[in-house]
Amino acid sequence: MAELGPVLEVLLGGLMSGVLYALVALGFVLIFKASGVFNFAQGAMVLFAALSLVRLSEWLPFPLAFLLTIVIMIAVAWAVERLVLRPLVGQHGLILFMATIGVTFFLDGFGQTIWGSNVYQLDLGIPASPWFLLENVFPGGILVSPIDVFAAAIAGSLVLALSIFFHSTKIGRALRAVADDHQAAQSVGIPLNQIWLIVWSTAGIVALVAGMAWGSKLGVQFSLSLVALKALPVLILGGLTSIPGAIVGGLVVGAGEKLAELYIGPLIGGGIEYWFAYVLALAVLLVRPQGLFGEKIIERV
Amino acid sequence: MTLRFSTAALAGIAAVAFAAASGASADTIFYPHLVYRSGAYAPNGIPFANGVADYVAMINARDGGVGGAKIELEECETGYATDRGVECYERLKTKGAGAIAFSPLSTGITFALTEKVAVDKIPLQTMGYGRSESADGRVFTWNFPLLGTYWSAADILVQHVDKISGGLKGKKITLVYHDSPYGKEPIPVLQDHATKYGYTFEAIPVTHPGVEQKAAWLKIRQTRPDFVFLWGWGVMNSTAIKEAVAVGYPREKMYGVWWAAAEPDVRPAGDDAKGYQGLALHPAGADYPVHKDILKYVYDAGKGAGKREEVGEVLYNRGMIDAMLKLEAVRIAQKLFNTKVVNGEQVREGYERLELTAERIKELGFEGLVTPLKISCLDHEGARKARIHQWDGQKWVFVSDWIEADTKYLRPKMEAAAAAYAKEKNITPRSCS
Numbered sequence: 001m002a003e004l005g006p007v008l009e010v011l012l013g014g015l016m017s018g019v020l021y022a023l024v025a026l027g028f029v030l031i032f033k034a035s036g037v038f039n040f041a042q043g044a045m046v047l048f049a050a051l052s053l054v055r056l057s058e059w060l061p062f063p064l065a066f067l068l069t070i071v072i073m074i075a076v077a078w079a080v081e082r083l084v085l086r087p088l089v090g091q092h093g094l095i096l097f098m099a100t101i102g103v104t105f106f107l108d109g110f111g112q113t114i115w116g117s118n119v120y121q122l123d124l125g126i127p128a129s130p131w132f133l134l135e136n137v138f139p140g141g142i143l144v145s146p147i148d149v150f151a152a153a154i155a156g157s158l159v160l161a162l163s164i165f166f167h168s169t170k171i172g173r174a175l176r177a178v179a180d181d182h183q184a185a186q187s188v189g190i191p192l193n194q195i196w197l198i199v200w201s202t203a204g205i206v207a208l209v210a211g212m213a214w215g216s217k218l219g220v221q222f223s224l225s226l227v228a229l230k231a232l233p234v235l236i237l238g239g240l241t242s243i244p245g246a247i248v249g250g251l252v253v254g255a256g257e258k259l260a261e262l263y264i265g266p267l268i269g270g271g272i273e274y275w276f277a278y279v280l281a282l283a284v285l286l287v288r289p290q291g292l293f294g295e296k297i298i299e300r301v
Numbered sequence: 302m303t304l305r306f307s308t309a310a311l312a313g314i315a316a317v318a319f320a321a322a323s324g325a326s327a328d329t330i331f332y333p334h335l336v337y338r339s340g341a342y343a344p345n346g347i348p349f350a351n352g353v354a355d356y357v358a359m360i361n362a363r364d365g366g367v368g369g370a371k372i373e374l375e376e377c378e379t380g381y382a383t384d385r386g387v388e389c390y391e392r393l394k395t396k397g398a399g400a401i402a403f404s405p406l407s408t409g410i411t412f413a414l415t416e417k418v419a420v421d422k423i424p425l426q427t428m429g430y431g432r433s434e435s436a437d438g439r440v441f442t443w444n445f446p447l448l449g450t451y452w453s454a455a456d457i458l459v460q461h462v463d464k465i466s467g468g469l470k471g472k473k474i475t476l477v478y479h480d481s482p483y484g485k486e487p488i489p490v491l492q493d494h495a496t497k498y499g500y501t502f503e504a505i506p507v508t509h510p511g512v513e514q515k516a517a518w519l520k521i522r523q524t525r526p527d528f529v530f531l532w533g534w535g536v537m538n539s540t541a542i543k544e545a546v547a548v549g550y551p552r553e554k555m556y557g558v559w560w561a562a563a564e565p566d567v568r569p570a571g572d573d574a575k576g577y578q579g580l581a582l583h584p585a586g587a588d589y590p591v592h593k594d595i596l597k598y599v600y601d602a603g604k605g606a607g608k609r610e611e612v613g614e615v616l617y618n619r620g621m622i623d624a625m626l627k628l629e630a631v632r633i634a635q636k637l638f639n640t641k642v643v644n645g646e647q648v649r650e651g652y653e654r655l656e657l658t659a660e661r662i663k664e665l666g667f668e669g670l671v672t673p674l675k676i677s678c679l680d681h682e683g684a685r686k687a688r689i690h691q692w693d694g695q696k697w698v699f700v701s702d703w704i705e706a707d708t709k710y711l712r713p714k715m716e717a718a719a720a721a722y723a724k725e726k727n728i729t730p731r732s733c734s
Contacts, residue, residue: 006523109339117343119539119569130549143522145547217543217567223341223512223536230513261516263534271480271506273516 007136010258016148018234018254020217022154025159025231025246027203030162032240034175034199034260036093037085039223040100043228044107049073049222051115054122054220066208073204074108074197077182081196089192092106108225117222123216126150139150151213155247158209162202162245175199179241201296236281239294248292306657328641330367331397332357332374335389336403340380341510344565345616349406351607352620355595358606360628362598365455367628368635371643373397373713379410386410387417394421399489399644402426402627402652408483411444416726418443421644424630424652428623429454429582430557433486434718436682438653439730441719445652445681447626448674451486452715453560453706454580455530455686459494460704461689462528462556463619470499475526477533477541480506482531487558491530493512493714511537518544531579538566541576552576553700563615567692575694580687582623583670585697589615591621593668607679615697622671629665630655653678672703678733685711 024046031039052072057065084099131149132141166172178185178195186192214224230253238249257280261273284292334353337346352556357374366372375396377389386405394400402424405411411431418425419442426445427435433442433452465470476491478484485636488504501525511533518541521529529550531541536563545555553576557566562579568578587596591615600609609615634643636652643651655676662668674683685708689701723730 006519007520010516010519013519017515112339112343117339117347117537119344121569121571123571130404132548133518142523143548144518147547194635216511218536218540219342219543221344221536222339223510226341226510227512232707258516262520265516268507271508273513274508 005140005142006261008138009142010262011143011255012142013148014255014258015251016145016254017246018251019148019152019155019257020210020213020250021230021234021254022247022250023151023158023213024228025234025250026155026159026162026243027206027210028231028235029238029240029243029246030203030206031199032179033166033243034179035180035196036141037095038093038240039203040097041080041103041107042203042207042231043225044104044111044222046075046211046214046228047139047222047225048076048107048111049204049208050122050215050220050224051111051120051126051130053208053212054120054215055115061124067194070209073208074201077197077204079199081193084198086193104225108222112222119219119221120215122220123149123210124212124216126216136174147213147217151217154209154213158206159243159247162206166243171195171198195297230277233277233281235291237284237292238279239291242291242293245291245293249281253280253293256280306437327369328366328369329373329397330401331393331399332372332395332627333389333396333400333403333661334374334376335379335386335403335407335665336376336412337379337381337406339378340382341731342381345535345560345563346381346406348452348563348565348607348611348614348616349601349620349623351605351611352617352622353404353624354606355599355612355617356591356621356624356630357466357590358604359598361597362602362604363594366529368632368641370631372628374422379405379407381407381409383407383409383413386639387413390414391687394423398642399423401631401643402440403643404428404623404627406430408432408486409481411657412482413517415441415444418645421645424622424648424649426630426652429619430483430624434722436680436715437719437730438676438678438681439490439719439733440723440728441681442731443649445676447676447681447683448582448672449559449685449706450682451483451558452490452716453682454687455487455490456494456679456706457580457685457687457704458492458530458556458558458710459498460707461701463498466527469496470529472500472501473524473526474503474522474528474530475501475521475524476502476530477514477521478504478506478531479533480508480539483560487530487532489714490711491622493710498714507533507537512533512540514540514544515547518548518550521545521550527554529555530616531555531561533557533561533566535565536569539569542567542570542577546570546573553578553691556580562690562697565616570692574692576691578689578691578700579721581615581690581699582687583618583672583699584690584699585613585615585618589666589668591625591670594666595621618670622667625665625671626655626657627668628662652676652681655683657683678731 027042053069127146130143135141174190234249234253238245257273257276260276265272325542326408336350381388404426431446433450541609559582567574583678629652631659634647638647657674676683685706686703688695
């Protein structure tokens with residue numbers, strides 16, 4: 001029993017990290033699902049949103065800064081739709097993907113230029129000291145970080161809200177139609193530009209929430225945009241179009257990499273956490289090329 | 302029309318180029334400055350870069366340059382990436398009158414440049430970082446790891462915790478390190494000392510940039526080491542402190558190397574960083590005479606590189622000391638070769654004669670900021686001392702006196718490593734007698 005404690009602890013810690021990965025992956029899935037664009041700039045959006053929030057909250061009360069940041073993220077979405085996506089309607093997905101790489105570099109640089117490159121502390125008032133569960137079952141208890149629990153709760157509610165939005169609203173259905181075929185959706189009267197604006201704005205808000213969760217853990221600084229790379233194996237694993245996939249993928253990657261680092265790592269020199277996620281994702285692809293929850297696309301030639 | 306336009310444009314470009322070239326040649330030395338003001342390591346790169354820029358600006362404004370030669374400083378952004386660092390080096394090495402010396406502020410870039418500088422004949426000043434064995438000047442003719450290598454740092458830390466814990470026998474030390482050439486440097490010394498002092502040693506790598514450390518700290522929670530040494534850089538350090546809080550590891554038992562013990566490392570962790578300790582190559586603070594001159598000649602003139610209140614932070618002061626040592630080597634070379642404009646090869650001779658006495662330190666306005674050092678052909682490190690300081694929530698407070706690394710143990714180890722390097726690279730070591 002005593003030996004089970006640490007394993008459970010690592011598993012739990014991993015699952016919590018996984019929720020945070022899922023939160024970033026969610027931003028990717030949203031845009032891909034609704035516009036067929038793989039938005040490489042999601043990480044940069046996380047950084048930009050968090051930087052805007054933390055710097056604005058130096059001048060303004062927090063709720064006001066939060067609202068203003070949402071406005072900023074909608075403005076970013078508008079600019080991306082107007083200046084990047086609209087001229088590229090109907091182009092191949094790869095071209096749109098390349099355009100989002102451009103957006104990434106722009107947002108990274110622009111964000112640091114106007115908001116600065118330092119580490120900024122984001123204090124959401126969550127206690128940093130750990131909680132210990134089941135102390136009478138396991139010696140030392142099972143450690144849980146309150147920040148992780150908070151982030152998991154936020155991510156959970158966001159996922160629920162988005163699922164309802166996608167499946168039960170008119171806009172949600174329109175979003176799914178656009179994802180299937182831009183031009184066909186446009187021909188039946190779905191306003192493509194508006195839909196893109198809505199979905200990029202939503203992704204911007206998801207980025208803000210992810211930025212707050214990660215930022216309160218790490219401090220708001222440039223590495224937030226790199227954390228987004230952790231979402232890639234999650235996407236491979238969960239499938240690009242599935243919101244539950246992003247969540248399950250996040251949990252599997254989070255728990256898998258932590259357990260691997262602790263129990264396989266020492267055998268091969270350690271530091272495997274980073275690439276283990278990809279190995280895990282690739283292994284899944286061998287068996288299920290569409291990912292765990294992705295749509296199986298059959299094209300007849 | 303098109304033809305006329307392009308002719309005019311060409312003439313314009315030529316005129317600008319000529320002006321730039323002629324401006325650079327008149328008694329001006331070229332100081333290339335590899336910086337990282339953006340990217341994952343910017344919070345630590347910026348104060349260091351500002352310290353260098355402000356010190357050089359002050360010397361230009363107050364003394365009209367060094368030994369009568371104006372200093373032209375040009376920054377090149379590396380983002381702490383080795384490939385970009387090498388690119389910057391290639392671009393700047395022949396600029397102006399030729400680069401006086403390079404300081405990449407990255408052990409990775411140092412590893413990449415070590416062979417190049419020997420060919421281009423430009424010294425590589427790596428104050429408090431770089432290859433530890435490069436202190437052996439017979440093999441590493443062009444490297445100057447001034448003021449302390451990582452081997453010295455590891456030795457000093459072990460000496461300190463041995464002293465405060467009443468002996469390390471049976472104790473446990475865990476190293477949490479940046480998985481890069483930098484982070485791996487102290488491992489051989491910490492392993493050697495494990496046998497000598499009788500402690501158990503474990504090393505846990507953290508992948509760049511170091512934002513994901515949960516597994517490492519859960520392991521620490523399980524193994525409960527008596528001390529954790531932190532060999533991180535940038536965001537990895539503050540993340541480590543936060544993760545330590547998250548697993549309930551006491552900050553008082555954590556010791557950072559001198560690159561993991563500055564304001565950007567502790568501030569993001571807020572009050573939780575209180576009690577965290579680290580090595581100090583020099584004190585923080587802006588009350589030294591040199592700071593007064595920087596504020597007077599640079600900030601009062603509105604030309605400061607950073608914010609006035611950031612003058613005197615740990616890494617700012619380190620940048621200032623880095624620039625001062627480089628310009629001292631230039632000054633010595635100018636006298637030695639009786640010329641104002643010196644090149645890299647001449648500056649190297651200056652480095653090898655660099656001696657910072659207490660008297661000279663006072664003249665420079667650095668009294669209390671830097672320890673005396675003496676470079677020779679044999680020893681390119683010059684001094685190997687550090688103190689321990691502790692973060693009290695607001696500022697760094699010294700908790701130990703100067704501790705000197707054990708040369709008797711380190712020197713033979715360094716020489717052996719340098720000899721192995723020489724053999725591998727087919728270098729015939731110089732004679733220093």
